[in-house]
Amino acid sequence: xxxPHLLTVDGLSRSQITTLLDTAVEMEAVxxxxxxxxxxxxxxxxxxxxxxxxxxxxxxxxxxAKRLSAxxxxxxxxxxxxxxxxxxxxxxxxxxxxxxxxFVIRHMGSGAPQRAMDWTGLxxxxxxxxxxxxxxxxxxxxxxxRQKLGDLxxxxxxxxxxxxxxxxxxxxxxxxxxxxxxxxxxxxxTLLPQGIREWPNVDDGVAITTHLDDVVPTVDAxxxxxxxxxxxxxxxxxxxxxxxxxxxxxxxRLTRLPEHAVxxxxxxxxRGLEIAPEAADNARSLILDQVNAGVSxxxxxxxxxxxxxxxxxxxxxxxxxPAAAGNENEGSK
Amino acid sequence: xxxPHLLTVDGLSRSQITTLLDTAVEMEAVxxxxxxxxxxxxxxxxxxxxxxxxxxxxxxxxxxAKRLSAxxxxxxxxxxxxxxxxxxxxxxxxxxxxxxxxFVIRHMGSGAPQRAMDWTGLxxxxxxxxxxxxxxxxxxxxxxxRQKLGDLxxxxxxxxxxxxxxxxxxxxxxxxxxxxxxxxxxxxxTLLPQGIREWPNVDDGVAITTHLDDVVPTVDAxxxxxxxxxxxxxxxxxxxxxxxxxxxxxxxRLTRLPEHAVxxxxxxxxRGLEIAPEAADNARSLILDQVNAGVSxxxxxxxxxxxxxxxxxxxxxxxxxPAAAGNENEGSK
Amino acid sequence: xxxPHLLTVDGLSRSQITTLLDTAVEMEAVxxxxxxxxxxxxxxxxxxxxxxxxxxxxxxxxxxAKRLSAxxxxxxxxxxxxxxxxxxxxxxxxxxxxxxxxFVIRHMGSGAPQRAMDWTGLxxxxxxxxxxxxxxxxxxxxxxxRQKLGDLxxxxxxxxxxxxxxxxxxxxxxxxxxxxxxxxxxxxxTLLPQGIREWPNVDDGVAITTHLDDVVPTVDAxxxxxxxxxxxxxxxxxxxxxxxxxxxxxxxRLTRLPEHAVxxxxxxxxRGLEIAPEAADNARSLILDQVNAGVSxxxxxxxxxxxxxxxxxxxxxxxxxPAAAGNENEGSK
Numbered sequence: 001x002x003x004p005h006l007l008t009v010d011g012l013s014r015s016q017i018t019t020l021l022d023t024a025v026e027m028e029a030v031x032x033x034x035x036x037x038x039x040x041x042x043x044x045x046x047x048x049x050x051x052x053x054x055x056x057x058x059x060x061x062x063x064x065a066k067r068l069s070a071x072x073x074x075x076x077x078x079x080x081x082x083x084x085x086x087x088x089x090x091x092x093x094x095x096x097x098x099x100x101x102x103f104v105i106r107h108m109g110s111g112a113p114q115r116a117m118d119w120t121g122l123x124x125x126x127x128x129x130x131x132x133x134x135x136x137x138x139x140x141x142x143x144x145x146r147q148k149l150g151d152l153x154x155x156x157x158x159x160x161x162x163x164x165x166x167x168x169x170x171x172x173x174x175x176x177x178x179x180x181x182x183x184x185x186x187x188x189x190t191l192l193p194q195g196i197r198e199w200p201n202v203d204d205g206v207a208i209t210t211h212l213d214d215v216v217p218t219v220d221a222x223x224x225x226x227x228x229x230x231x232x233x234x235x236x237x238x239x240x241x242x243x244x245x246x247x248x249x250x251x252x253r254l255t256r257l258p259e260h261a262v263x264x265x266x267x268x269x270x271r272g273l274e275i276a277p278e279a280a281d282n283a284r285s286l287i288l289d290q291v292n293a294g295v296s297x298x299x300x301x302x303x304x305x306x307x308x309x310x311x312x313x314x315x316x317x318x319x320x321x322p323a324a325a326g327n328e329n330e331g332s333k
Numbered sequence: 334x335x336x337p338h339l340l341t342v343d344g345l346s347r348s349q350i351t352t353l354l355d356t357a358v359e360m361e362a363v364x365x366x367x368x369x370x371x372x373x374x375x376x377x378x379x380x381x382x383x384x385x386x387x388x389x390x391x392x393x394x395x396x397x398a399k400r401l402s403a404x405x406x407x408x409x410x411x412x413x414x415x416x417x418x419x420x421x422x423x424x425x426x427x428x429x430x431x432x433x434x435x436f437v438i439r440h441m442g443s444g445a446p447q448r449a450m451d452w453t454g455l456x457x458x459x460x461x462x463x464x465x466x467x468x469x470x471x472x473x474x475x476x477x478x479r480q481k482l483g484d485l486x487x488x489x490x491x492x493x494x495x496x497x498x499x500x501x502x503x504x505x506x507x508x509x510x511x512x513x514x515x516x517x518x519x520x521x522x523t524l525l526p527q528g529i530r531e532w533p534n535v536d537d538g539v540a541i542t543t544h545l546d547d548v549v550p551t552v553d554a555x556x557x558x559x560x561x562x563x564x565x566x567x568x569x570x571x572x573x574x575x576x577x578x579x580x581x582x583x584x585x586r587l588t589r590l591p592e593h594a595v596x597x598x599x600x601x602x603x604r605g606l607e608i609a610p611e612a613a614d615n616a617r618s619l620i621l622d623q624v625n626a627g628v629s630x631x632x633x634x635x636x637x638x639x640x641x642x643x644x645x646x647x648x649x650x651x652x653x654x655p656a657a658a659g660n661e662n663e664g665s666k
Numbered sequence: 667x668x669x670p671h672l673l674t675v676d677g678l679s680r681s682q683i684t685t686l687l688d689t690a691v692e693m694e695a696v697x698x699x700x701x702x703x704x705x706x707x708x709x710x711x712x713x714x715x716x717x718x719x720x721x722x723x724x725x726x727x728x729x730x731a732k733r734l735s736a737x738x739x740x741x742x743x744x745x746x747x748x749x750x751x752x753x754x755x756x757x758x759x760x761x762x763x764x765x766x767x768x769f770v771i772r773h774m775g776s777g778a779p780q781r782a783m784d785w786t787g788l789x790x791x792x793x794x795x796x797x798x799x800x801x802x803x804x805x806x807x808x809x810x811x812r813q814k815l816g817d818l819x820x821x822x823x824x825x826x827x828x829x830x831x832x833x834x835x836x837x838x839x840x841x842x843x844x845x846x847x848x849x850x851x852x853x854x855x856t857l858l859p860q861g862i863r864e865w866p867n868v869d870d871g872v873a874i875t876t877h878l879d880d881v882v883p884t885v886d887a888x889x890x891x892x893x894x895x896x897x898x899x900x901x902x903x904x905x906x907x908x909x910x911x912x913x914x915x916x917x918x919r920l921t922r923l924p925e926h927a928v929x930x931x932x933x934x935x936x937r938g939l940e941i942a943p944e945a946a947d948n949a950r951s952l953i954l955d956q957v958n959a960g961v962s963x964x965x966x967x968x969x970x971x972x973x974x975x976x977x978x979x980x981x982x983x984x985x986x987x988p989a990a991a992g993n994e995n996e997g998s999k
Binding site for chain 2: 960
Binding site: 043045071075090093095097098100 | 364366367368369370388389392393395396399600601602604621622624625627628
């Protein structure tokens with residue numbers, strides 16, 4: 001499978017998502033080898049352009065690229081010409097003109113990755129744009145859940161928290177529905193987006209409620225969203241105590257979670273606010289599995305974008321399909 | 334050809350510059366291979382020491398080094414001992430003592446790269462020092478123009494803008510004159526350096542004027558210099574409107590530019606100030622070609638400094654001459 | 667020898683330290699090869715997590731890792747979730763979950779590297795923690811002195827300066843005593859830690875005094891500690907003039923230093939305060955040798971932690987013992 005880009009999970013078919021997750025399983029195996037690299041993207045240069053800080057996402061993409069033997073370059077808008085007023089268009093055109101092969105872009109503006117791709121003609125991976133989407137987060141969440149729960153068809157996943165500001169909820173909703181999961185969205189009344197029932201991905205398989213307690217005993221997976229404390233002063237956010245009381249995964253709610261159900265959180269956590277330490281560190285918590293899945297899923301995404309259809313003399317076939325990709329030591333013999 | 338360093342274009346012969354540009358042509362071809370790397374500088378560590386921010390120049394050098402398989406380390410003065418008052422001498426001696434192979438240095442002080450070389454005995458590439466010079470910018474400008482105009486002998490290049498503060502004008506003037514081009518320097522009266530007619534590189538082939546309109550119809554290339562807005566408050570700078578009116582490449586002037594003539598700008602641009610969007614995005618604009626040329630020219634410079642005369646058992650001959658440098662995949666077979 | 671970590675020099679036997687220093691000798695030789703790399707840590711990812719700025723220590727570890735062909739990732743707490751209040755535990759667990767192989771940690775909190783190791787189960791190298799220790803600095807000091815003075819058994823080393831705040835004095839004292847050197851600690855009365863005579867590593871071979879002049883003619887090595895100017899306003903610090911007068915290595919004291927004795931300083935220096943320029947730049951000064959030793963010693967430490975016991979098919983024996991580690995070019999043939 002050759003992907004031209006990953007701007008959004010909208011439009012990805014169930015079979016495409018499944019292929020990505022299956023490739024990620026093979027990529028995870030690379031991390032357990034003696035030499036944790038494959039030469040699939042040797043000579044490929046990927047620019048991690050983060051117009052918005054996100055240390056963990058940047059590190060995850062960087063590690064994924066390195067495991068595929070790509071070269072990476074970091075672009076941060078701080079201290080750059082962007083800070084001096086250069087437009088996004090001129091910035092990405094300039095970097096593209098250096099002859100790099102593609103971008104991973106995080107930007108506060110919804111649609112910025114799409115525009116960067118239109119301007120440069122290079123493949124772009126969206127690493128989070130405004131409140132629009134965060135497709136690799138949705139894929140890694142699906143990956144981590146699938147590893148524990150099996151096929152997500154018919155599984156019940158609740159997404160709990162600040163649906164209004166979250167950039168992951170739309171991506172997750174689409175990804176989970178495409179994979180056949182039923183989804184319940186849970187939020188305080190003031191943090192439910194007004195037109196949410198008209199969202200194109202809110203169909204018959206999606207329920208919306210403000211009552212977490214009704215939902216907890218019925219789920220296979222509980223995804224707790226991060227509370228952005230800087231948004232709590234806006235007036236329409238509940239107080240911390242109210243939030244925890246109504247929509248936090250407390251110790252008490254943990255006791256009512258089904259035995260087999262798993263707990264997700266995109267991190268970083270506000271322990272004691274949206275999630276109790278007992279839940280975060282619970283055996284059913286997938287929080288560190290999600291981080292681990294992030295590297296494997298991003299390897300898969302970069303692989304399907306940048307390593308399709310190699311010419312035979314440039315890279316032998318067994319270097320360029322993940323299934324057959326050899327240990328680097330073996331590969332060079 | 335083995336270069337000991339690249340501190341300035343002064344003193345480079347026409348044949349040396351031509352060899353650098355010819356090597357850059359071969360280096361550009363590396364960027365079109367399946368695996369965009371050659372192993373010429375494997376095991377060589379180059380420190381990008383930027384005592385002054387310049388994201389695009391740093392990225393260009395970094396990419397150039399990586400394409401040659403060198404390792405790079407970034408040194409930024411922020412948060413370092415330099416910020417705590419350590420002298421430049423102790424800083425570069427300390428980094429050199431780690432066993433690195435050379436420096437790329439950008440510094441606000443004219444002559445800093447020369448001093449760093451004297452202190453450490455290591456090869457240094459000047460990536461811009463004060464108002465003194467910026468030799469790789471001059472070489473990449475010449476490269477981009479030569480690719481479009483052919484041999485620069487007898488060609489007419491106008492350099493337009495803030496000649497007083499520009500670090501590229503001296504380097505460009507010398508480089509273009511060495512290659513046989515005629516140069517006209519154009520600036521507002523207050524931004525003409527006082528003693529400019531006595532500069533050693535201002536000879537019979539150089540004209541100086543304050544009237545851009547006379548020059549536009551006669552050029553083969555128009556190099557627009559960047560206006561540094563932070564310098565516009567100094568009192569002797571024209572207002573923005575006056576500047577554009579008298580020395581900007583406006584839409585109107587664009588119509589009077591010869592059909593075959595090209596437009597250069599070192600970037601980042603102030604669109605609408607020194608250059609109109611119609612000019613920047615024109616088919617005759619070399620602005621992105623210059624960025625692209627930057628990587629190839631810097632690869633050539635690093636190659637001629639760091640890869641001369643390899644011993645046979647360390648690197649086979651076909652790895653160390655750019656002409657014969659194989660595809661990395663082939664090389665490892 | 668396989669080391670599980672390097673949190674402190676306490677508990678390292680004389681034979682272990684000697685093995686590390688002997689390996690460092692071999693590692694130094696790698697830096698004199700045509701291709702200055704060995705493939706010992708290919709596919710190993712080491713995170714340089716610096717919760718406190720230290721450009722030179724970070725660069726030294728980064729270069730050491732790259733010479734061993736490891737991949738490195740930088741984590742800096744600035745702009746990260748740590749800055750937003752994430753706990754150290756969640757931060758290191760998250761990075762570890764990405765599948766990295768180990769950490770180099772610098773932190774203002776004593777014991778942070780130990781805790782990071784306990785939480786993650788990954789090997790950790792302490793790159794300086796609070797006032798607790800800085801084991802690689804102690805090892806590189808010993809290395810540099812041993813290269814000039816030979817076996818340190820019975821040698822007399824004076825450590826001079828701010829014993830109260832220094833993080834290196836404890837590590838150096840232990841390391842030097844373990845290697846059989848006699849140590850004299852010299853400090854202004856106000857900068858002698860109160861209970862210093864009860865420190866476990868202050869035994870019969872250690873003398874403590876406030877009089878530098880008595881000590882100078884008797885030493886084989888004089889280690890001048892750095893004065894942290896930001897601590898001088900605390901009230902109990904002597905004035906700059908008093909400090910230099912009583913505890914600085916002045917030009918005058920330099921004349922009374924034995925011919926064969928060497929001068930050390932961990933850098934960065936305050937020239938003219940704790941050390942006169944004549945001493946810093948003297949032929950007997952090891953200051954740049956220490957920097958150079960830093961890379962070799964850190965290569966040795968990383969090697970013994972991350973390259974023990976490779977399985978035969980993952981890396982041939984001659985890649986994984988430093989003594990036999992071939993030139994990278996030869997290795998790939």
